[in-house]
Amino acid sequence: MVREAPFQVLVLAAGKGTRMRSARAKVLHTAFELPLLEHVLRAVRPLAPSPLTVVVGHQAEQVEQAFADTDLAFVQQQPQRGTGHAVQTAREAIGRFPERPLLVVSGDTPLLRSETLEKLVSMHCARRASVTLLSAEIEDPGAYGRVVRSKAGTVERIVEAVDASPEERALHEVNAGIYVFDVPALLSALALLDDRNAQGELYLTDVVGRISNDGGIVCAVCASDPCEALGVNTLEELALAGDMLRRRRLRALLESGVVVEDLASVCVGPDVTVEADAILRPFTMLEGHSYVAAGSRVGPFVRLVNCTVGESAEILDHCLLRDSSIGAGATVGPFAHVRPESVVGAKAKVGNFVELKKTHLGDGSKAPHLSYLGDSTIGPRVNVGAGTITCNYDGTHKHPTRIGAGAFVGSHATLVAPVSVGAGAYVAAGSVITEDVPDDALALGRARQVTKPGWARRRRESLTREEKR
Ligand code: UD1
Numbered sequence: 509m510v511r512e513a514p515f516q517v518l519v520l521a522a523g524k525g526t527r528m529r530s531a532r533a534k535v536l537h538t539a540f541e542l543p544l545l546e547h548v549l550r551a552v553r554p555l556a557p558s559p560l561t562v563v564v565g566h567q568a569e570q571v572e573q574a575f576a577d578t579d580l581a582f583v584q585q586q587p588q589r590g591t592g593h594a595v596q597t598a599r600e601a602i603g604r605f606p607e608r609p610l611l612v613v614s615g616d617t618p619l620l621r622s623e624t625l626e627k628l629v630s631m632h633c634a635r636r637a638s639v640t641l642l643s644a645e646i647e648d649p650g651a652y653g654r655v656v657r658s659k660a661g662t663v664e665r666i667v668e669a670v671d672a673s674p675e676e677r678a679l680h681e682v683n684a685g686i687y688v689f690d691v692p693a694l695l696s697a698l699a700l701l702d703d704r705n706a707q708g709e710l711y712l713t714d715v716v717g718r719i720s721n722d723g724g725i726v727c728a729v730c731a732s733d734p735c736e737a738l739g740v741n742t743l744e745e746l747a748l749a750g751d752m753l754r755r756r757r758l759r760a761l762l763e764s765g766v767v768v769e770d771l772a773s774v775c776v777g778p779d780v781t782v783e784a785d786a787i788l789r790p791f792t793m794l795e796g797h798s799y800v801a802a803g804s805r806v807g808p809f810v811r812l813v814n815c816t817v818g819e820s821a822e823i824l825d826h827c828l829l830r831d832s833s834i835g836a837g838a839t840v841g842p843f844a845h846v847r848p849e850s851v852v853g854a855k856a857k858v859g860n861f862v863e864l865k866k867t868h869l870g871d872g873s874k875a876p877h878l879s880y881l882g883d884s885t886i887g888p889r890v891n892v893g894a895g896t897i898t899c900n901y902d903g904t905h906k907h908p909t910r911i912g913a914g915a916f917v918g919s920h921a922t923l924v925a926p927v928s929v930g931a932g933a934y935v936a937a938g939s940v941i942t943e944d945v946p947d948d949a950l951a952l953g954r955a956r957q958v959t960k961p962g963w964a965r966r967r968r969e970s971l972t973r974e975e976k977r
């Protein structure tokens with residue numbers, strides 16, 4: 509959509525969020541992996557507003573810090589005397605560009621979508637309105653402000669639930685708290701606000717009534733999905749919003765060809781990419797900047813944080829993987845723990861109860877059972893026997909282990925780092941390896957077995973004799 513003129517945005521994020529019962533600023537609470545304010549900013553940014561100003565107040569320092577490396581301008585509201593007062597505080601910032609329409613959004617509406625904001629701004633410009641607000645039809649409108657219309661159907665004013673008459677409270681069209689204003693009309697109405705209401709606050713909603721009274725054009729766009737208006741005021745609403753965002757993401761993935769086996773338990777974070785034909789099994793959580801390629805199967809009960817999973821790879825039941833990459837056709841799990849900076853090569857296998865840390869397991873290599881491999885570089889086609897452990901830590905420093913291509917490490921080997929096992933070499937089962945093993949050598953690092961023929965029988969016989977005495 510092409511807009512004729514640039515426009516500006518003001519985000520209201522100064523409120524304490526008393527109903528959250530939390531010391532943390534409301535807009536810093538996270539839903540679906542991101543702070544509430546970040547969700548709102550992500551909805552706003554594609555519209556390329558300038559400037560983008562945020563009103564902060566309660567815990568302003570923490571909020572500014574959390575968004576320090578961004579393009580935001582901050583305005584301080586102290587004390588917080590209501591949404592109208594919040595916009596008054598930013599008067600100077602918004603008055604700088606009086607010809608640019610101003611979009612005002614709340615920092616606590618994480619389900620808001622760019623498309624809806626785009627529609628609101630376009631409608632505002634097309635109608636040459638003084639104010640255009642977003643409304644929503646809600647079955648149980650609770651604490652939301654109600655949109656009061658004239659007999660002719662035009663918007664007259666907004667009344668807060670606590671100030672509303674029983675008839676007004678029975679209305680189902682609510683104010684989403686999202687508006688586009690003509691700046692001069694806004695500034696003159698703002699100057700006349702008062703706090704004669706149930707909460708003793710300066711209501712931004714009163715601006716709508718004033719503008720309408722003065723003969724300004726007031727438009728309302730009703731959100732096609734009422735969820736978009738959901739303002740998070742309590743921890744329960746925070747959880748509900750998180751769940752709605754999660755389900756919205758899953759619907760988009762299903763539409764793009766990703767198989768999601770269970771809509772109730774799978775979670776794919778906002779910055780995760782999943783290719784078509786990947787299969788996400790129940791209780792799978794993909795977080796951070798993870799990437800899951802086509803044909804792979806993940807889950808059930810798997811958590812990936814910032815991981816890449818290659819084509820047709822399989823992450824089996826109950827695995828935790830962080831900041832690592834899994835090659836095409838590899839299998840991991842069940843019950844594997846892949847810790848940061850690990851790379852599992854193509855067609856490699858990490859089996860049950862295996863822990864990797866900062867370890868590169870080469871293409872086609874296998875560590876099928878009960879191993880700890882840390883700070884290790886393992887070449888291709890290596891077999892790491894059951895129970896093999898790299899002793900990478902001497903109590904002070906971490907040391908590397910290297911295993912060359914095609915080496916065979918027998919079961920229950922203990923590799924005391926720094927140490928290397930050459931290409932094609934063999935390490936006998938049960939060995940404690942403290943010295944480097946050359947290419948193609950066999951290393952035995954264990955005591956020779958002693959066998960005493962008949963010893964057990966003689967012991968039994970002597971015990972029986974003692975009993976008879
Ligand atoms: C507001 C609207 C209500 C609407 C609802 C939609 C008013 C008076 N009411 O009510 O009509 O249905 O949103 O969600 O506007 N804030 C400040 N400074 C303040 C007070 C609030 O910056 O002094 C910020 C808050 O941080 C929040 C936003 O404004 O992000 C909305 O404030 P909130 O107290 O949640 O308003 P509601 O009571 O939900």
Ligand code: CA
Pocket residue numbers: 614616739740741
């Ligand atoms: Ca609210």
